Amino acid sequence: AQKVTQAQTEISVVEKEDVTLDCVYETRDTTYYLFWYKQPPSGELVFLIRRNSFDEQNEISGRYSWNFQKSTSSFNFTITASQVVDSAVYFCALRETSGSRLTFGEGTQLTVNP
Amino acid sequence: EAQVTQNPRYLITVTGKKLTVTCSQNMNHEYMSWYRQDPGLGLRQIYYSMNVEVTDKGDVPEGYKVSRKEKRNFPLILESPSPNQTSLYFCASSFLRGGQYFGPGTRLTVT
Numbered sequence: 001a002q003k004v005t006q007a008q009t010e011i012s013v014v015e016k017e018d019v020t021l022d023c024v025y026e027t028r029d030t031t032y033y034l035f036w037y038k039q040p041p042s043g044e045l046v047f048l049i050r051r052n053s054f055d056e057q058n059e060i061s062g063r064y065s066w067n068f069q070k071s072t073s074s075f076n077f078t079i080t081a082s083q084v085v086d087s088a089v090y091f092c093a094l095r096e097t098s099g100s101r102l103t104f105g106e107g108t109q110l111t112v113n114p
Numbered sequence: 115e116a117q118v119t120q121n122p123r124y125l126i127t128v129t130g131k132k133l134t135v136t137c138s139q140n141m142n143h144e145y146m147s148w149y150r151q152d153p154g155l156g157l158r159q160i161y162y163s164m165n166v167e168v169t170d171k172g173d174v175p176e177g178y179k180v181s182r183k184e185k186r187n188f189p190l191i192l193e194s195p196s197p198n199q200t201s202l203y204f205c206a207s208s209f210l211r212g213g214q215y216f217g218p219g220t221r222l223t224v225t
Binding site: 033035037043044045046047049050052091093095097100101102103104105106107 | 145147149154155156157158159162164170172173202204206210211212213214215216218219
């Protein structure tokens with residue numbers, strides 16, 4: 001069965017600090033997709049990135065970057081020079097290609113203080 | 115505007131009174147899904163649909179029904195709601211292997 005673990009329940013940083021959110025997953029499939037979502041205090045869920053298991057290239061989008069390491073089953077998310085607007089709950093998720101169930105981690109509450 | 119809509123956004127009801135939460139998307143997505151979000155439990159998938167007339171159970175399907183008669187709509191039905199179904203519900207849609215786009219959420223309270 002697939003599983004996603006976000007061991008950090010809460011992280012608090014000061015503005016402009018870099019912060020990394022950890023995500024570790026378990027799956028028996030050799031092909032799968034990984035996702036990150038952001039849930040700001042307003043409650044909506046915002047899609048940030050999708051990564052398939054064949055593509056281990058790291059990705060950067062502005063202040064956001066993602067480090068996918070298949071060898072350690074991890075898909076970590078780093079925010080560089082954090083801002084107060086980054087305060088949100090961040091979810092990592094996994095979808096196996098053999099099925100279509102999407103499994104979420106329990107989320108990491110990030111608080112960026114001014 | 116590409117979006118997923120849900121109605122109602124807020125609902126307070128009583129135990130046993132059947133209710134339906136509607137979900138509609140305008141992006142021609144094949145895949146649609148329902149989740150519930152509870153404190154300390156994260157997001158859990160209730161049901162999903164890969165296409166019209168194709169639905170399957172997620173992790174927590176008990177007490178819920180769904181249907182997919184049209185590509186754009188995926189209603190969630192609670193035939194006999196109970197207090198343990200009090201939760202925040204999200205509908206989502208995507209292309210089959212794409213990132214899912216979520217609706218704004220429906221906060222349901224069952225007393």
